[in-house]
Amino acid sequence: MLNIDDLKVSLEEEEKQIIKGLSLSIKPGEVHAIMGPNGSGKSTLSSVLAGKDGYIVDSGTVNFEGSDLLEAEVEERAALGIFMAFQYPIEIPGVGNMNFLRTALNSQRKTRGQEELNAADFLKLVRGIAKDLEISDEMMKRPINVGASGGEKKRNEILQMCLLEPRFVILDETDSGLDVDAMKLVSKGVNNFSSSSRSFLVITHYQRLLNYIVPDFVHIMVDGRIVKTGDKTLALHVEETGYKDFLQLGKGKH
């Protein structure tokens, strides 16, 4: 589904390489977790996959279902089925959640040549998802993420995911800021949503999340590279001993 091959990415503003030769291959239905110290480049990788401005791809390729992902516009990638749950969801004053969601959904449908969803069907759909995630009607009426707590924002991201039905999902620290109950709720949302044709890239600092969303692979990212790949037990190891065993691996490759 997604193939990243020896990707190197620098910042546009300053001459600084953040992703320093990263390869990763994800097949349909797989769940991959990425762990790594602060500043190792996890969010940068997500942003580059989603197509955010401000980065220069120095070399390497990213292939999504047979096409060159790096060529596509941000909104085209979204319509292809790439979804990124933001580490820090953005607030947009004055733009109601409902309006935003409907615009997003119908924009994607339009891009894909599907018919737009009418107001009634849309409302039914959103209400169902919101109910499962225990997001109140009152919350849905607010402007996007404005005045929402950290946990509420994260839940909103999952709601958007469920509504837009992407095929490749990046969860960037979606567990950070969630209380235990919310974490269970979010994980349930993700698990219900997962299928043999959907893949996930789960970025997290805590092994705890991976008890709920069980990964097929765990990657350790240090200084812009994946330095170690293993199964879910690797996350347990990190939890116990931290990253000290891996830091050297990152430096060694210079």
Next chain:
Amino acid sequence: MTDNYEVRDVIDRETLSTVKSVGDTYKYGFSTDIETEYAPLGLNEDIVKLISKKNNEPMWMLDWRLKAFNRWKKLKQPDWALLKIPEIDFQDQYYYARPANMKEKPKSLDEVDPKLLETYSKLGIPLTEQKKLAGVIEEKHEDKSENRKVAVDAVFDSVSVGTTFKEELKSAGVIFCSISEAIKEYPDLVKKYLGSVVPISDNFFACLNAAVFSDGSFVYIPKGVRCPMELSTYFRINAENTGQFERTLIIADDNSYVSYLEGCTAPQRDESQLHAAVVELVILDDAEIKYSTVQNWFPGDENGVGGIYNFVTKRADCRGRNSKVMWTQVETGSAITWKYPSCVLKGDNSSGEFYSIAITNNMQQADTGTKMIHLGKNTNSRIVSKGISAGKAQNTYRGLVQIGGRSQNSRNFTQCDSLLIGNKCGAHTVPYIEVNNSSARAEHEATTSKVDEDQLFYCMQRGIGEEDAVALIVNGFCKEVLQALPMEFAMEAQKLVAISLEGSVG
């Protein structure tokens, strides 16, 4: 459940699809090929007399015009606004144009030239009497607005072509007609109030208007009457090289209420055209007027060629105790906008509100704002201004808040936000605050921001294209003002916000 947000939601959706469907930036740019009768070029006493004669005016009206014209000759065009105004040759304009077959005023809409009706229906304004002004929302939310009616007066170039729902309004005691008709039919009311809010020599452009105004709308709401429907006027400039000078006078007698809408469009032409209007509102004890404008005159092309020069004097006189006025304006058109709808709060406990969205793109310039003059006790005013600039446009908010010595316990709140799209445009805020009373208070908040890259990325990651994302964010920025508009106009206004920003990104 039919909460407000669902309704708004539908509006927004329509906005975006409309934006997509409109290829051309200015969709009202067509002109109607209709035989037009002009007064001779230029301005002199004979032209003033001619206009008066064309309207079959009584002598007192002509005298009033001539007085204005003589004053105007001595006045100088103001230059204090932050506007680069090309020199206007007032002798190189036509001051009167009307469709040739309107020599005899049509007695009913059936007699109006079908071409004219077609023009208005192309603009989305049905002049036939029907329930809806804009059909979209009503169809989906019949429960709410089944009985919404809007009476329309349409002004084409210099003359009113017809007013709808006259009979129904009449039975409620409401007078809604063209001002030329009012001068003949209701001279006492006109004499009493015309020029009482904006005097003849108030300013250069108002004075010019007083001399040459050709038509406009007149509204009188009698004591104790709540106008049974929204009233609206659509102004359309069609003829080339012709100034439009309309004059609107609205009187809300004691304990009455009216909501009035005003819309404007003009064809796309290379020559700039002059528009100098005057609007006077008189509000007596316990009465209320809501006045909403969607101004979408042709803005000129992206290089600044053509477009309407819009010089407008609008003022509300809150004469009565507890009187209320609310101005709401969405200014997206015109090459130049010079406009400061004002509130004179004379009556004790009177209140004035001003909600404004001013969008300038490409080479457009706007210098707009309001004046709140507090004279009575316990008067309140509120100003919410949202200025958006894109392209190489310049956008200035200019506002005066004046609280007089006898205006005890009066309050003003001003919120003035500017949003920039790109880095070649400018936004300026020029507030004047004069408080001469220790028990009074004026608060002023101002912000300037850029369309946020992270917000754009967030929208686009969810699949929304860049232009739609900008429209969404800008509509969010303007929300407070959009919500102040009557529903039909809110929809229209959102579309306009999106359309007028087309091409501003990427």
